[in-house]
């Protein structure tokens with residue numbers, strides 16, 4: 001593949017943008033090589049500035065569940081833009097969005113829009129602390145909740161990829177109230193509650209962590225967290241920025257039948273535009289300004305353009321057989337990959353939930369961060385580039401999830417599996 005124009009652009013980007021990227025995971029640092037620059041995206045395909053075509057399994061890190069440039073979403077954005085892009089004054093689309101979220105996610109009695117997943121989780125933590133009057137939070141190793149100071153502790157995604165799960169620039173005082181436990185380890189969580197009686201405001205977790213690859217909650221784990229938070233008077237916060245509206249129309253909480261106190265959203269809820277949201281029990285949400293003492297705000301929160309894109313994205317999920325299709329394609333991919341790994345005698349662990357998946361090059365199960373760290377990242381990097389050369393774009397890090405969209409067809413999966421079959425022979 002020729003990447004000449006991407007290389008020229010990247011050299012130029014490096015002069016003006018730290019690392020040449022506006023978000024670290026895009027830099028290919030985890031897999032080596034240089035990132036390509038995207039010219040256009042439509043359906044499940046992307047084209048780079050050199051005209052190379054790829055089947056896209058990153059989907060802009062989750063938002064593109066309907067594929068790129070879905071006509072419904074494009075039309076909603078274009079039509080709304082004619083009337084203005086942001087008012088900073090309440091607009092009807094905010095109400096429509098709030099009503100739609102509440103209908104799709106029954107645990108969300110009230111919801112506040114913001115502009116990113118980071119804002120959503122940061123605000124939910126502040127709200128939980130304000131509501132309970134407690135300071136400590138529990139998070140899980142390898143979960144990534146955005147880059148708010150108190151959550152950059154053993155964080156996943158880019159923080160993990162670049163070996164700084166605890167970022168520089170975060171004073172110890174800012175993270176002294178952040179307690180850690182391994183994912184799927186209920187005993188460790190219980191011990192934290194006993195060791196910090198009356199001090200834990202909330203547990204925050206990705207119900208299906210997608211920022212260290214993909215971890216699958218073991219039976220009883222999510223239910224156990226729900227019981228512990230109820231027993232100790234703490235809140236349960238589901239960070240559904242990635243899983244929300246992906247694992248079911250009501251997200252992971254619908255799929256696993258758990259009712260959190262607060263939920264955070266992003267990605268799909270914005271249809272590709274910058275949107276985050278957090279919501280849950282009214283008695284908790286009513287603590288937010290201007291009603292209550294917990295402050296939270298945002299110039300562009302609920303802006304009509306982002307709301308229009310997000311509403312179109314959510315409505316498409318309720319009007320089509322999206323989830324049946326996503327499950328079918330996911331199963332097709334998984335079965336194919338399993339037989340390719342077997343035929344080539346290469347140990348892999350495929351963790352998949354619906355349309356979220358990850359390939360670990362390891363023979364032991366991966367249920368938490370320490371398991372994931374044992375996987376062969378060199379081999380993953382070779383796999384990534386072999387696939388890229390065949391026109392298949394995977395997440396450029398072992399510690400990320402891959403995503404299917406409703407735009408992926410059986411033919412795309414077949415092409416992907418052919419590329420994987422050729423790649424595995426060279427691993």
Ligand code: KE4
Pocket residue numbers: 023024025026061115116117118119121144145146147157158206210211239240241242266267276400401
């Ligand atoms: P944003 O601030 O990037 O919109 O959302 C942060 C966030 C919060 N919670 C979860 C579960 C998330 O997955 C994310 C962001 N995900 C990463 C991909 N693993 C975004 C990609 C990037 O950082 O460029």
